[in-house]
Amino acid sequence: MKEKQNISVGIDNVEAADKIAGLAKYTSDIVIEGMLYAKTVRSTIPRGTIREIKIPTLPKGYYTVDATDIPGDNIVGMLRDDWPVFAAHHVNHIGEPIMLIVREDKAIITEIVNKITITYDEAEPTFDFTDSCEQLSFQKGNTKKAFKEAKKIIDYTYETGYQEQTYIEPQGFIGYPENDGVTLIGSIQCPYYVKHAVMQTLGASEDLVRVIQATVGGAFGGKEEFPSLMACQLAVAIHKIARPIKMIYEREEDMEVTTKRHPAKITMSAAIDADNRVMAIKSHVGLDGGAYIGLSKVVLSRGMLASTNAYTIENVTARGDVYRTNTVPNGAFRGFGAPQMIFAIEMFMHHIAKDLNIDPLTFRKAHMVKQGDLTATSGVFRDPVIMNSMLEEVLKQSNYIEKVKQYQHPESNKGIGMSWFLHGFGFTGSGEKDKIKARVRLKKDEQDNVHILIAAVDMGQGPKTTMRKLVANLLDYPIEKVIFNNPDTRYVPDSGPTVASRTMMIVGGLLARATKKLQDQWVAHQEVVTEESYEQPSYVQWDNEAMHGDAYPAYSWGINVCEVEVDRQTYEVRVRNMWNIYDVGKAIDERIVLGQADGGQAQGIGYGYLEVMNHREGKIMQKNMTDYIIPTAADTPPMENTLMDNPYPLGPYGAKGVGELTLVGGAPAVALAIEQAIGKKVHTIPVTPERIMELIDNE
Amino acid sequence: MVENKIPTSYNEALKILATGSYQVLNGGTDLMVRYRGWSETRVKFKKNMLHIHNLDELNYITSKDEYIHIGATTTHETILHHPLIPEIMKKCLRVFASPAIRNMGTLVGNIGNASPAGDAVLIAYLLEARLVVESLRHQREVPIEDFIKGPGSIALAPDEIIKEIYFKKLNFNATYFTKVGGRQSDAISKVMFAAGYRLDADKIVDIRIAIGAVSPTIIKDKTIEKSIKGYTLKNLSNQKSMILSQYAAHINPIDDQRSNKHYRKKVALNLLEAFLNDIITRS
Amino acid sequence: MSEKISFELNGQSITITLSPDHRFLDVLRKHLNIVGPKEGCGEGECGACSVLMDGYIVQSCILPLGSVHGKKIMTIEGYRETKRFKALQDAFLTEGASQCGICTPGMIMATEYLLSHNPHPTDEEIRHGLAGNLCRCTGYNMIIKAIKRAAKEGEGLW
């Protein structure tokens, strides 16, 4: 038998040749004969009741589409159903959609939109953390006792700001009527989220709503739940007008009204014993949910679950609230609550060590998770934890210890920072089993081509390549004969959303099983179909009410080291170098995993020092790419990335999750590096030059 | 409806402008952004537009006596790579926007836009540049500081066009340029600083200082500069805090979505101080 | 109001009668069915719409049609027929320099501009050469490696 190729060796991304040549079709590239355009009329105040809407006499053939046109529920089906498709009476944030204006001439549509006047009875908006509408908490050990017995108690508060996904392709859909129903093609992460939401809004049955993914120009969580809102609106419009309609957001519109990473305020308190060990941590996470809660509760839970990060702490009390504010709703973004918390806990561990006068690295090492330890929610770290060898490797590569000493000198203006982190993949606890219930299908046709039928979306992170590679490798079959088209809900079963770094581990795992089955049932030149559905590993025990047990079946791990230089006159930060090391089990394709690493880190450090977004009285201030600063090629440092081999027995070929892991440690790594360079404790990100100046000045 | 004209000669351009109802559209990198509408619709210009960008007659860099002349349609990228251009301008243009914007945008457009954060405007002040403004009625010359009246406001009659900008070659020991933007490239300035000096033994015989994005127009104060001329390095060292406070009195920045006034002021003064220290320690 | 505007597009002469205050990106995408250049921001910032005009990189989303009169335009549609493109495509594939791909056609045009003026750029020169082309997926390092690879393996092409 010929020797099988090592699965990790990178192959050319199967979609990239077309993308490079400009041949890939994104949503806005799609044109349908006779299509119309839709533009949204939005609220201009943060909170109030709509008193009157004055619409100019519409030219013939021009339509308005609003809440009164909705045949089903005026709700976007998400985790918490509180988000209206169109504001009917009340508005709760600036930019809230009230109606669409639809027709073919964009200039006339714009004119109509500009002429519409809406009068409101304004109400007092809320922008602070007072209106809690989701609460969560969990407990491990006996925190009370630990705090009573503590030799010392150390408290800090950490704050994080908005982050905008800033995919380069704005949100968009094109849809058309089909067989009494609607078909929607869009830039989406989760075809079935969209489908189910549209069914609810139209009050339509399964067979009347079809959702197809177009090539997606970046998503990062931003196209997880938000597209459901657009899709519902467009579906209502298509239902009313019975014509193909296209709705593509302008960049400013996208930045002002789409979901962002939740700003957070995190307080941490540690009980320290006589041996300078952390006996207990109490934490509280407050998230700004924006005007509608949507999936914020899950973001909160993800954040809280990371509250002890890669450290084993015996006693833990974690509490959290999502606050409703009259601002644009916040939502999914790569990392999903973890980046906020990992920033806080990494800074906190460092700050505790400093306050105790011990070397932070030694201090952290004393608390590092080992195999068999209990997680924050008293689950078990069952699989080998190789953080120690990762640490050794990255210390060597970066020359960290030596540099820490060198940069202690205040004149050096340099600093080096290190973050540790872990990330669980898949839905939390029994979410995969109870909520998602993923199904995958493989179909071998009569020409012996194998079709992968799953709802996973390739938005650049590479499943088109890795899934085909996985199936081809398992079958020992040419990859060209394995076909994976963009998901179309007419043909693919619901393998769940493309989120939570679950695609390779969960969906890939199911595909691997379906492939085995296919191999067993293989008959040449005959159609063979196999299916698999999710089964939870029997060891996973999770109590959702108490948030107790195994939140995830397994974890990926990482360390980032980041080196910066701070300009003493302008307080500008230059990130000079990064070294990063990851345990993702087994890389199904090294090139793709390394690509995720580079991109994730760039977003992670951007979050830490560069990307500023805020609102004034509910209005987003940085509403274009000139003012919302993401890293350019000149800002991003060279990066050295290392992948460890630590196969996870239940993952396909031993693979675990990747996508989010590479982002979550960036902010604390860069913030700690800046902290060293300026010799001041950092509690807030982004650490902008303006903030650095304040820190230096407030001696 | 707005009218658009593409003149085939400079003279034709002047004739169209003489109607008094046209605005000059040059590279468009300011105007196209400011007036953009929904994609696939016409740009929402408020006035009739005169598209001069392809007028080759105005695309030149020449040198006469001590002076360098740059025509109105000459792009930043052309200027950046031209041998006649002083290094201080190149320092600025190397970090100006991005290659694509430099290929479209013009120096004269940067001045016409009259933003206090216009990078090349700062250098034009430092170079004490003059503008040649023309119409069918007349030709006149204006020093840059008289031409720019405030943010977005210039001394230009409706029938006039900026034909060129010119300035005297510099003779400095060293020039300084710092742009502080939100990131390393492709950024709008939060603060910017440019300066140059010439020493004769340990005496300052010439000095120029320009500070941008910290007041409605670029700060360049000839009176202060004149007072510094003639100082020895020792004098300069003694007078440093006085000079700093003189400039501090001019610095009156704003808070906006890109930065805040405290930061802008502090950084401007830091850069000025670093510059003065550099001269002092140079000896 | 409308004017006759003539230019060369990917080697073909085009004459179009349209008001000169259209964004050239729209003229390409809507009127000429050239959809390789993408719209990411519409304000000159992201470079997804980059094309070459007389060999110089420009952002077509803020390029007035009036400025194109008499010019030679090259988009990815024309460029992909060249040997240079092939070298870039191979290098981008090998290095994994395209993920979601929305930035890539613009990135390729920016690379062509860079290499045609500087066939052996340093890392720093590449980083500043790409200053007007934002990518949110890759973190740029793989793009930089790809450009260096293309410069080396495509030796003599630029």
Ligand SMILES: Cc1cc2nc3c(=O)[nH]c(=O)nc-3n(C[C@H](O)[C@H](O)[C@H](O)COP(=O)(O)OP(=O)(O)OC[C@H]3O[C@@H](n4cnc5c(N)ncnc54)[C@H](O)[C@@H]3O)c2cc1C
């Ligand atoms: C992405 C991006 C990045 C940018 N980065 C920077 C930056 O880093 N630094 C910076 O300073 N600017 C920056 N800008 C702004 C802009 O590029 C510059 O101001 C540029 O120099 C403008 O030149 P233009 O020819 O494109 O001007 P246009 O937009 O054509 O015109 C600007 C103004 O000048 C007037 N005008 C132009 N030519 C004449 C003339 N001959 N006679 C009379 N009036 C005239 C116009 O009527 C208009 O009012 C950026 C713009 C963009 C889109």
Ligand code: FES
């Ligand atoms: S779309 Fe033209 S630069 Fe972004």
Ligand code: FES
């Ligand atoms: S590959 Fe997605 S933006 Fe560059």
